[in-house]
Amino acid sequence: MAARVGMGYDLHRVAAGRPLVLGGVRVPWDRGLAGHSDADVVLHALCDALLGAAGQPDIGELFPDTDARWSGADSRVFVVEALARVRAAGYAVQNVDVIIHAQQPRLGPHKEQIRTTLGELLAVPRGCVGLKAKTNEGVDAVGRGEAMACWVSVLLDSARPGS
Numbered sequence: 001m002a003a004r005v006g007m008g009y010d011l012h013r014v015a016a017g018r019p020l021v022l023g024g025v026r027v028p029w030d031r032g033l034a035g036h037s038d039a040d041v042v043l044h045a046l047c048d049a050l051l052g053a054a055g056q057p058d059i060g061e062l063f064p065d066t067d068a069r070w071s072g073a074d075s076r077v078f079v080v081e082a083l084a085r086v087r088a089a090g091y092a093v094q095n096v097d098v099i100i101h102a103q104q105p106r107l108g109p110h111k112e113q114i115r116t117t118l119g120e121l122l123a124v125p126r127g128c129v130g131l132k133a134k135t136n137e138g139v140d141a142v143g144r145g146e147a148m149a150c151w152v153s154v155l156l157d158s159a160r161p162g163s
């Protein structure tokens with residue numbers, strides 16, 4: 001067995017007049033996250049976890065924010081590319097574990113939809129997607145509601161032939 005572990009982290013500033021997209025799910029809120037793409041902090045951290053586990057370049061190298069192609073991009077396209085690279089390297093995703101740090105809004109009502117969406121994106125059962133949503137107890141920029149952050153860990157294993 002050849003298992004590979006990866007970790008990813010990202011942070012985006014909270015901004016007015018922007019959508020809030022977390023894990024591919026549009027979360028209703030009066031603010032959103034600033035960024036060149038749709039600023040989906042969860043999918044960006046997920047990409048870096050996948051790419052890191054597969055020994056690939058990081059998301060900033062593959063999809064630079066200086067490239068107009070990615071302006072307003074749906075971050076699911078980044079995950080599709082990261083996953084293609086994982087598969088090309090001969091690996092398959094076994095499970096992912098995600099921690100979202102957001103002081104507001106309350107993410108509890110959206111967690112199951114985010115888990116389902118991540119499972120579909122990664123083609124793994126929902127039971128292989130862990131998701132925690134935490135406030136930052138009012139501490140630091142995340143706690144003051146100025147930013148959201150996300151950590152993702154992923155485990156890859158050798159893909160079975162034909163899978």
Ligand code: MG
Pocket residue numbers: 010011012035039040041044
């Ligand atoms: Mg990002």
